Amino acid sequence: MTFTDNAETSAVSSRRTFLGAATTALAVSAAGVTAQAADQVASGGPLSDLPITLPRTEFVYEAIFTLQDALEMGHSPFGDRRIINITGGEFAGPRIKGKVLPGGADRQLARQDGVRQLNALYELQADDGAVITVNNRVLIDRQPDGTQYAFSHIEITAPQGPHDWLNRRVFVGTLHSLKPKPMVLIRVFSLV
Secondary structure (H helix, E strand, O other), X not given: OOHHHHHHHHHHHHHHHHHHHHHHHHHHHHHHHHXXXXXHHHOOOOOOOOOOOOOOEEEEEEEEXXXXXXXEEEXXXXXXXXXXXXXXXXXXXXXXXXXXXXXXXXXXXXXXXXXXXXXXXXXXXXXXXXXXXXXXXXXXXXXXXXXXXXXXXXXXXXXXXXXXXXXXXXXXXXXXXXXXXXXXXXXXXXXX
16 A cells, blocks of 8 residues: 555545544434424424415416317226317416317226326417417315315426516416316416
8 A cells, every 4th residue: 555545545534534423423413403493393383483474376377278089098006097189278367378289188097096187288468479388287086065176286397588587486276167068177386
């Protein structure tokens, strides 16, 4: 072994000792925070002293979709699958309006616990011709009082230009069936 090898071995040993001590310190610190957090959660309070500010929403648009009949795709380990093709529609809001392009689809999973999960991927065309892609993931459940719980989180991708503000927000939505018509109403809100 040369002097260089000995120095490198010593440096590696020192780093291991330092990293071991640092890891121990982090574990002790984390254990303290975890115990404190558990006490606060058990007492029903927040984990920090920061004031809780509830998110606000701002209406972005509502869209009415025309739909084909559901195509049943069979049972899976997760539940019954179906797909509903989107044939068109229109949308309008304070800053944007246009039409729903045909060709999108709503893939649905009817879980064994009664919950339905929807994943709708489609395009909107604004009046100025811009094409906007929307991925709307909805969870539908029946509340104990019989009312429907149907809320979504929505990803929107717009081209650069006058509608690129849609790329800079988090969106949530609601879903309302317009039966007996083969239509559905989606309302979209931005978190502000």
